[in-house]
Amino acid sequence: MQTTLENHPLPHLFWRRWHWLLWVVVVAGVYSWAIGGLHFTGIQESAGSVSRSILKGLLHPDWAYVYNGSGEDLSSLILQTLAIAFLGTFVSALISVPFAFWAARTDQHWAHLRSGSGKVVLTLIRTFPEIVLAIMFIKAVGPGSYAGVLAVSIHSIGMLGKLFSESLENMDRGAEEAIRSAGGNRSEILTLATLPTIFPEFISYTLYRFEIAVRSASILGMVGAGGIGTPLIFAIQTRSWSRVGIILLGIIVMVLAIDSLSERLRKKLI
Known part of the structure; x- marks a missing residue:
């Protein structure tokens, strides 16, 4: 017992035994602060009737x-949404490669400043x-799918990089x-060793990012950046819940299909 106490002083033993209590206090304090910042204003009187209307529209799309055949139907806009996500991800994947080499940390001491600046960028x-970028690009290039592609590609550069x-x-x-x-x-080291080693992982991350971009592109249309989000926000504003139901059903099918295909491709790559 004496040897144990000499090797492990009492403050150290106390900390090892009760350090979890400090984390409990910290987590409880964070939760209390977050909940205290919420102001519950109650439920509106029309909530019940609106909820029933939404549910009825979802069940009867x-x-x-x-x-x-108008080009503004669900199938056409779903394809446009996929095109926005695909093109934005493809462009960002190419541009992210030099950013990745810029931000990657190496064992060389002089390269720490370079990698640090790359990570900051x-x-x-x-x-x-993405939705803020979409609003900015809409002001710059006008509403439409082009603004959506720019928003998805710029944001994806930061993630993929x-x-x-x-x-x-x-x-x-x-x-x-x-x-x-x-x-x-x-x-020769770059072309014969580095790129062949990391290429499968790069493709896997790009596919994963494409899954996220499909969901994002579905929302960007709500601010005018093209895709299926535009008719969705119009249908919500006009309370056309049957139209909302078919659009949401189309988005669900699209996302599930992309996730399933992407998962299979990633399994083959890794």
């Missing part, structure tokens, strides 16, 4: 809106939500060391 890009840089930092350097020991130069 407007099937005639699925396709009517990627953080600044991610700071702006961060994920790509972490892949570079955690990659297996065995192939690089082998080529370097055989006398290979930097371009």
Whole structure:
């Protein structure tokens, strides 16, 4: 017992035994602060009738809106939403690669400042939500799918750049060391070792980002950035709940199909 006390002083033993209590107090304090900031104003009198109308519309969707040949039907706008998400993700995946090499930390001491500045830039890009970027681009290029593509691509650069840089930092350097020991130069190391090693993980992250972009593109239309969100917000404003029901059903089917296909592709890559 004496040896144990000498090796582990009483304050250290007390901290090891009761440190979880400090975390409980911290978490409880955060929850209390968050709940205290909420101001419950009650439920409006029309909430019941509105909820019943929404439920009725969801259970009886407007099937005639699925396709009517106008180019503004559900099928056409779902394809437009997919196009916005795909093009925005494809462009951002290409641009994110140099950002990833810029932000990736290496063992060389001089490169810490370079990687630190790259991480700051990627953080600044991610700071702006896609819907804010969409509103800004609508003011710059006008409403439509072009603004949606720009919003998705710019925001995705920040996300993919961060994920790509972490892949570079955690990659297996065995192939690089082998080529370097055989006398290979930097371009040969990049093309024969670095890129083939990280390419499957890059593709996997890009597919995952595409899943998120599909959901985002469905919402950006609510501010005028094209896609299925535009008729959705119009249907909500006019209380056309059957139209809302078929649009939501189309979004659910689209997201489930993309998630399933993307998951299968990622499993084959990794």
